[in-house]
Amino acid sequence: MREAADFLIQAASSGQRIVVLCHRNADPDAVASAVVLAEAMAGLGGRVKAAAADDLAAISEAVLNSFSRKIGVNPELDFDLAIFVDTSSFGHLGEFGQKLKDSGIPFAVIDHHKPVEEMRQLAKFYYVREDITSESELIYRILTEMGVKLTPDQASLLLVGVISDTGHFRFANPDTFAVVEGLLKAGADYNRALDLLKPPDDLSRRVAMLKAAGRSELQRINGRLIVFSDLGSFEGDAAGMLVRIGADVAFVGSEEKGEFRVSGRASPEFLKETGLHLGEMMEELGKQFNGSGGGHAGAASVTGKGSFEEVKKQIVKMLQKKLVKAE
Template sequence: MYEEIANKLKGGKKVVMVHGNADMDAISSAYAISRCFPTCDIYAPCGIDRVSRFVQEKIGFDVIEKCDLNDYDLVVVVDTSSPEQFGMEGFSIPANCLVIDHHLPSGKWKCDDFYCDPDKCACAQIILDIIRENGIELTRDVGLMLLGGMLTDSGHFQYGDHILLKDFAYILEKTGIQMDEALALTRTEASMSERVANMKCIGRSKFERVGDMIVATSYGGSFEASGCRALMAAGADVAFVASQRDDNFRLSARATQEMVRRGINLGEIIKGIGYETTTDGGGHDGAAGLSGIGDVEAMLHICNSRTMDEFRKIKKNREVVSDDPDE
């Protein structure tokens, strides 16, 4: 598979597209492709997030926010579970585009060249495999960026596995990058606006519990993922934080690894809600997102309700196991 992808990426003028408010995993994947398979531009039609912007300035590379896809021989999409994640109404992708992703398949990509490995913690791991399996030199800057993508998408290893750690170690060994350099790449101080948003998020939060499991919901104007982390630091096991922009909402979801081990799968929960509400949702066991047209309070209520259902199932199963005389 990796040889086939590499052959498609060789030659011609390419553009790598990333989802709206692109995170470090998306940007690192796009950057690695642009450096290993020139000539290639990085296209973020709805911008990149704060950490990605910080890393962009530190490493020094261009990200364009406007372009004509007809000017390119190949359009590549990375780390994007559906076309709706570009955040542009009526936007169409060429049928011959190449999609590389690691989220649970949404079924919304209609192109022929769709490569997805949901077992990977980060899309950066797939890009590393393409580079490694095709004998392409892994330069220091590419290695550093891929490390950044792996770090951030695994929650600094909280949601990682042994494969992620092996890939991370491989890059360190091949490039000579030190651990402190990798950790420092994406380390930024929270801005005052983010800190204030987190405080408001906690103040507006609601929570429910089943046994020792707590789900919390809240809404704000921005920094949804950061708000989830704040709620979890305050004691939530699962957190949903959403914001509203006119008729559109954006929602982030996070769960602790303990909840994932017990059976919570936010990717499946959010994907199901997306289908039911005709919105765009997906992700992984411990982290997911949802966006589209809808009322933020109603969406948070649905997320809370689905999670409480899962909590009750987990509690019932644990009670059955504890009552089993053979256990």
């Protein structure tokens, strides 16, 4: 932690142009981490801005608007250093990631997902803590080590990130709540954070959830309930919904023009009993299907080339192998 703090302090004082960059379709945890870290480094005299690859999730735009914050998308490659947050590989940056990789611009990784050895080898600085439940929690700890005092809005933004990425604390641990206490002491507004994370009660989302339920396909593997469904939007929300109504693990995906994307969610009990790590599974699927994947033990995603049906068959094979060993 101290090493990460020292690296960021030095970078802020170096005079370099720095972009704190998060993954495509950036979620609240990603944008909160990027914005607050960029502001903190700018407060130390750095030439720093926050950015995301490709696009932001709708809920992330709403969160940032609530705090009168903005974040750039696909910034010009005119900076001297990129700092990846909530982003474990170039693949999570989409087409922009390939452009950045080809540019040769130095980059650092500060992340809480499963480590990626290629990135460790290429990065100017690499700090990954998979045991930490959200990127916002990791950024809070590092900023505390740096001696940065958060504003109430910054603390609230990070609290939104923590709540979001822990599934409203379903995946939290004791250290998570210690960070929440620190954020509240810094002025974070807990009720405001909860209100911002309420799912939009719009017709399109309700229809999507009903479609996902109606299209669901149930398979039993060693007594476990595995559910698949296809949907063109809200895939992560739909997978989470299927777990909440009874699935041990759910995968919701779509395909278009020979490419697919799949989001997976698993219940905490299932993860504890089986040792399954969805992030590892999605990373392997990404390699098999010429794409990229990763994430947490209980929430992960993958994109690649091929059909959703092909991916489903491979997921079943992987689960059969894993669950037979777990029994």
